[in-house]
Amino acid sequence: MNNKSKESLLKIKWQEINGWKVAFIILATILIGASLVVMTRLTQERENFSELIEQQPVLTGEPLLAIRSQKAQINKIVAIYLEDLQKEAKKEEQNYQFVLKNEALISGEFDLLGFPLRFYLYLDPFVMDDGNVQLKAKSLSVGALNLPITQVLRMIAKTPELPKWIEVKPKEETIVLRLDQFEIGNGLYLKAEKINLVEDEIEFSLYLAETSTSTKKSEE
Numbered sequence: 705m706n707n708k709s710k711e712s713l714l715k716i717k718w719q720e721i722n723g724w725k726v727a728f729i730i731l732a733t734i735l736i737g738a739s740l741v742v743m744t745r746l747t748q749e750r751e752n753f754s755e756l757i758e759q760q761p762v763l764t765g766e767p768l769l770a771i772r773s774q775k776a777q778i779n780k781i782v783a784i785y786l787e788d789l790q791k792e793a794k795k796e797e798q799n800y801q802f803v804l805k806n807e808a809l810i811s812g813e814f815d816l817l818g819f820p821l822r823f824y825l826y827l828d829p830f831v832m833d834d835g836n837v838q839l840k841a842k843s844l845s846v847g848a849l850n851l852p853i854t855q856v857l858r859m860i861a862k863t864p865e866l867p868k869w870i871e872v873k874p875k876e877e878t879i880v881l882r883l884d885q886f887e888i889g890n891g892l893y894l895k896a897e898k899i900n901l902v903e904d905e906i907e908f909s910l911y912l913a914e915t916s917t918s919t920k921k922s923e924e
Contacts, residue, residue, distance in 0.1 A: 767895070767909035774904050775804040806902050807842065821847045823856070827879070828901075835895030835909075837881040853877045884913075 782802045801811045810825045823846045827839040841853045857874035869885035883894040888910075897907040 767911055768892070769910040770897075771908045771910065773906045775901060775906070778906065779804055804901055808839065808901070816846075821849075823847075825856075829899045831896040831899055832880075834884065835897075836883050837896045837899065839879040839881065841877045841879070 779802075801809075803809045808827045808829060810827070811823065813820045813822050815821075823844065825844050826842040828842060830838045830840060832838050841857070844851060844853045844856055846856070854874045854877060857872055857877065857879075860879075861872040861874060869882040871880040871882055873880065883896060887893060891912050893911050893913045895909045895911060897909055899906050
């Protein structure tokens, strides 16, 4: 495919998407990924993550869009997102919250042996070299108990509805948001550029990507 064809294809893809809608989806998904892992029942094993690595997209060229935001903006969007999500929840008493201050706080309830337990999970977000986001667990409190973070993350890893782009690493006490596995639509992917909660600086870039599989086929 020559350069003119690539440029034409890029323009067509970008024009199909409403810019404000993309921005909303981006901000609503970036730092709430960790909250999704505690919103379902902890019963089944998730898929083998190695299968996702084989389909990792290749992000090349200049970003289509640079996004800058602040904690207050993300908190508002997350609140709306969680409100809509919890309308479809099976249990009316579920009440999840995600708040960004100088650290990230996820709070809510999950069932353990038939008993609802309130949890408070504190995390620090870090931008990885590949543009993904690592959420490093700092502390966890479940009701009046102080359970090991590793044990709780093992249960989270078994969540049947855990999105494929969220990788839970109990031994490392981390959750990785695989943005390179999260396709917004029309081949668009995200890369984190900067997350500094203390200075209230959050930046991401939007890319048009091709999967490694499709790249090989085009070369043939």
